[in-house]
Amino acid sequence: MAFKQLIAAAIAATALNFSALAEDPIKIGVFLPLTGQNAFGGQLELEGVELANKIKPEVLGHKVELVVVDNKSDKVEAANAVMRLTASDKVNGIIGTYGSSLALAGGEVSEPAKTPAIATSATNPLVTQGKKYYFRACFIDPYQGAGAATYAFNTLHAKKAAILKDVSNDYAIGLANFFDTSFKKLGGEVVANLNYNSGDQDFSAALTQIISEQPDVLFIPAYFAEGAIILKQARELGATFRIMGGDAMDNPETVTIGGSAAEGFLHTTFPYDANMPNMPKAAAKFTKDWKATYPNKEPNVNAVLGYTAYMMFMQAIEKAGSGDREAITSELAKLKDFETPIGAMTMDKNHNPEIPIGVIEIKDGKRVYLGEVKPAL
Known part of the structure; x- marks a missing residue:
């Protein structure tokens, strides 16, 4: 018992x-x-x-x-x-x-x-x-930067590009460098590669210099708050070239802050959109x-x-x-x-996932998913 x-x-x-x-x-x-x-x-x-x-x-x-x-x-x-x-x-x-x-x-x-x-x-x-x-x-940025450069060169048919980046931000520096390298490898020319610092609000001097170089596209690897201001100031100064950014611009505030200046803005992003076809x-x-x-x-x-x-x-x-x-x-x-x-x-050997790159354009104040781009690495 x-x-x-x-x-x-x-x-x-x-x-x-x-x-x-x-x-x-x-x-x-x-x-x-x-x-x-x-x-x-x-x-x-x-x-x-x-x-x-x-x-x-x-x-x-x-x-x-x-x-x-x-x-x-x-x-x-x-x-x-x-x-x-x-x-x-x-x-x-x-x-x-x-x-x-x-x-x-x-x-x-x-x-x-x-x-x-x-x-x-x-x-x-x-x-x-x-x-x-x-x-x-x-x-990762090499993949995203190459994707943005590939889209600019092959789809926008841009031959001359300018870059405006936050020199105090690791994300911006990395993405700018990879865009620069890839665009040149594709046969394009980077006519200006200028810097600013986090918190800056006046980009007119850099934008005036960029406009004088007459690029076909301006790449801004910015976060949305500063990026939207750059969009506004560029258009106010008379810029007519296309402007592209990275995934950090994929935010509703880009349109809220940028207003009409955000129209036509393009950026790379992750391959998701609530209205994408064949979801x-x-x-x-x-x-x-x-x-x-x-x-x-x-x-x-x-x-x-x-x-x-x-x-x-x-x-x-x-x-x-x-x-x-x-x-x-x-x-x-x-x-x-x-x-x-x-x-x-x-997951690859460096712990980076293998996923596609999406491209967004702002049309009529709304985020429109254009599809995916395969980087020409």
Whole structure:
């Protein structure tokens, strides 16, 4: 009888242990700029993460808990945010961030902490280069820059290009350099490559010089706040050439700030649009879920990237069979043909996903998806 009681007690204890295990949450840290210069993009990405968490709130029988920290659009705060997530909150993985400079700062902490992280829209190749634990949901600047140059040269038939970039921003510098290199390789000429600093509001001197060079296209790898001002000032000065930007201009505020000057503006982006033809199944599901959750907001690519990063973690955790950081890292590296709203994702050896590049044009004040471009690398 005593033996039977002992067995019963052991079974009960085991059941309690499994119950407790199931109650332990999987913690996903989220470090995004929710205040400061990049707050608008960070808030959109957070909405995407929160939507994904609502759609898939559990994994392996565990509740998924989001631990959100504002990196305040600041490099030091970004490092501090990741320090808190890894050392204090002891998260199983980290989503973030919007902005390459912030991701680079955060990676200096997450890497030695051996915590897997997925950058949402940090496109500078250095974010994942040489890193074991950092991955990304977005394409990289060499690919995007080459795509923009290819579109400018082959589709716009531009032979002369000018570049105006923020010399204090890693994203802008990288994208400008790759556009410059690719455009020249295609046979084009870069007639001006000028700089400004973050926070500048008057671009008239640089734009006047650029206009004098008579380019066919101006490439501005800017964030939307400054980029929209550049659009306005360029048109006010009489510029008639086409103007292109990168994914950081893919924001509703570009039209809000730029007004009529945004008409005809082109930019590269991730291959998603709420009205795109032949929408893939995963994109259609995201769009439906988004509209049900945020009926008064248009779906956007930043939210898609936040959503995608979360789902990448869920896939890796399920494949790993646990919340172990090393196991999750291993499974992220092996992602292959994983269906996401931005296409079937396969992770390359540098932890960059192989996904297409979309092209957007502003027409009648609205974002119109023109299709995809294959970079002539």
